[in-house]
Amino acid sequence: MLKRPYGLAVAQLGPIQPQDTRAQCVARLLEMMREAASRGAKLVVFPELALTTFFPRYWMNEQEAEQRYFEASMPGPETAILFETARKLGIGFYLGYAELTKDGRRFNTAVLVDAQANIVGRYRKIHLPGHSDHKPKAPFQHLEKKYFEVGNEGFKVWDTKEAKIGMCICNDRRWPETWRVMGLQGAEIVALGYNTPSVNIHWPEPPHLRMFHHLLTLQAAAYQNAVWVAASAKAGVEDGSHLIGGSAIVAPSGEIVAQAQGEGDEVIFCQADLAMGDTFKQHVFNFAAHRRPEHYRLIIDRVGAGSTMGAPPTD
Ligand code: CDV
Numbered sequence: 001m002l003k004r005p006y007g008l009a010v011a012q013l014g015p016i017q018p019q020d021t022r023a024q025c026v027a028r029l030l031e032m033m034r035e036a037a038s039r040g041a042k043l044v045v046f047p048e049l050a051l052t053t054f055f056p057r058y059w060m061n062e063q064e065a066e067q068r069y070f071e072a073s074m075p076g077p078e079t080a081i082l083f084e085t086a087r088k089l090g091i092g093f094y095l096g097y098a099e100l101t102k103d104g105r106r107f108n109t110a111v112l113v114d115a116q117a118n119i120v121g122r123y124r125k126i127h128l129p130g131h132s133d134h135k136p137k138a139p140f141q142h143l144e145k146k147y148f149e150v151g152n153e154g155f156k157v158w159d160t161k162e163a164k165i166g167m168c169i170c171n172d173r174r175w176p177e178t179w180r181v182m183g184l185q186g187a188e189i190v191a192l193g194y195n196t197p198s199v200n201i202h203w204p205e206p207p208h209l210r211m212f213h214h215l216l217t218l219q220a221a222a223y224q225n226a227v228w229v230a231a232s233a234k235a236g237v238e239d240g241s242h243l244i245g246g247s248a249i250v251a252p253s254g255e256i257v258a259q260a261q262g263e264g265d266e267v268i269f270c271q272a273d274l275a276m277g278d279t280f281k282q283h284v285f286n287f288a289a290h291r292r293p294e295h296y297r298l299i300i301d302r303v304g305a306g307s308t309m310g311a312p313p314t315d
Contacts (some may be wrong), residue, residue, distance in 0.1 A: 003275035006163055008189065008230050009041035012247035013115070014217055014264035015236035016053045020176040022078040025051050027167075029095075029195075030085055032267050037089040039269045042115065042162065046127075047234040048096035048170045048193035049108065054234065055098075056130060056147055057140040057197075057241055061104070065147050070100035074119070087117035092160070092299030096169060096193040098147070099124070108148045110156055110167050110193060113310070121158040123167035124151030127175055138201040140241050142315075157185035163274055170194035171315065173217045176224070177299065184287060186275050190227050195234045198242045200313065210244050215256065223254030226280035228272045236263035252277040 011032035016025055031048055049055070049057035050170075055069045064176040074097065075083045086093055092114045099109035111120035128150060128297065130142030155178055166182035166189070173179075173192055182190055196214060198207045214231075222229040228251060237247035247260040249270050258268040 004271040004273055006189070006228075006272045006274050007040040007042045007269065008228060008249055008261075009036035009039065009044040009267055009269045010230050010232045010247045010249055010258070011044050011046050011049060011247060012232055012235045012260045012264075012266045012268070013037060013047050014266075015117055015238040015243070016051075016234065018053045018055075018058075022051055026078055026082060028265055030081060032265060033082070033093065034083060035267045036269065039267070040271070041269055043092045043094070043165070043189070043191070043230070044262055044267075045094040045230040045232045046096065046193060047193070047232045048110070048195050049098055050096050050193060052239070053097070053238050054195040054197075054243065055144040055154045057239070059134045059141050059143065062147065065098075066100055066106065068107060070098040072100045072102075074117065076107075082115065083117040086113060086115065090115045094191040094193065094230075095168060099246045105313060106148050106156070107151060107241045108144060108169060109151075110162075110169055110191075112165060112167055112191070114160060114240065120160060121156065121167060122153065123156065123169065124149075124153050125169040125172060125303065126151040126155070126173045127178070129171040135201065139199060140197070140201065140287060142197070142201060143215075155181040157182050158188045164188045166190045168192045170196065173221065174213070176221070179221040179225045179227070183227065183285075186281075187225065187227050189230060189272070190221075190225075190275050191230045191232075193232045193234070196244045197313045198244050202314075210247050214244060214246055215248065218248060219256065222250040222252055223280075224285065225279045226252045226285045228252060228274070228277060233260065252280045265291070278283045 108125035132146040166187040245263040
């Protein structure tokens with residue numbers, strides 16, 4: 001019998017084409033939210049930039065990007081229905097979107113919304129991959145460094161009624177620091193959305209490595225920080241560009257307990273036993289008992305190693 005059962009759902013989105021409207025996207029999210037709630041989920045995790053196509057693949061000026069792809073408020077006119085429905089269903093959610101602040105700053109953001117439809121947490125992506133210059137010879141662009149500022153609010157954990165929940169976004173998952181900072185705040189669940197192209201525009205990376213590294217990082221991070229991980233992809237072919245699927249729920253044991261089967265809209269679900277995290281936190285990853293921060297100084301004092309310092313971005 002589960003000691004601390006928590007219904008956890010991940011709603012993978014299939015592709016969103018450039019011509020698709022916000023209303024169409026939101027309708028897809030709503031359908032999956034209803035399914036997640038009907039399966040007993042307390043939280044449903046949607047992808048990074050879940051309201052539009054993955055627009056950093058296009059070169060355009062910032063003003064045009066703001067008009068077409070950014071949200072000036074959350075909830076806004078088209079997203080309010082997500083909040084209203086969540087309140088009616090009694091389900092919380094994580095939603096990734098492009099945030100335009102009142103003072104004109106742009107972030108790649110996710111919000112954590114509780115079952116009463118209150119925004120209880122906000123995370124602004126810190127590890128931005130890609131480039132800010134135009135690369136006309138590349139098959140597509142990855143202009144996150146052009147359209148977004150580095151997140152300015154750190155990695156936090158929010159103590160909701162039933163679980164301590166942290167958030168990160170896509171490329172953040174590849175960095176152990178992301179997870180440890182949340183682990184040290186006692187995170188029990190980490191939610192994340194991602195858009196991961198299967199083609200690396202910087203070097204001829206074998207495409208299968210994208211899925212391998214995606215799952216490797218989730219599984220290692222879940223185990224090493226004794227957290228449940230709920231990771232939601234935007235998947236499939238968007239305007240000729242392929243994004244990997246592989247949405248997954250990973251237990252603190254590092255085992256994958258649910259995984260999306262395809263590259264379309266798909267809800268995966270599990271009854272997560274939060275007590276499993278407690279067990280790992282009391283034993284092998286009892287941080288207070290076993291960590292040796294006096295030997296970790298370099299992690300904060302140094303950004304890069306030797307000759308790679310200052311090298312151009314090559315994710
Ligand atoms: N959206 C992302 O952050 N994507 C990166 C790709 C560019 C490597 C990722 O880490 O999946």
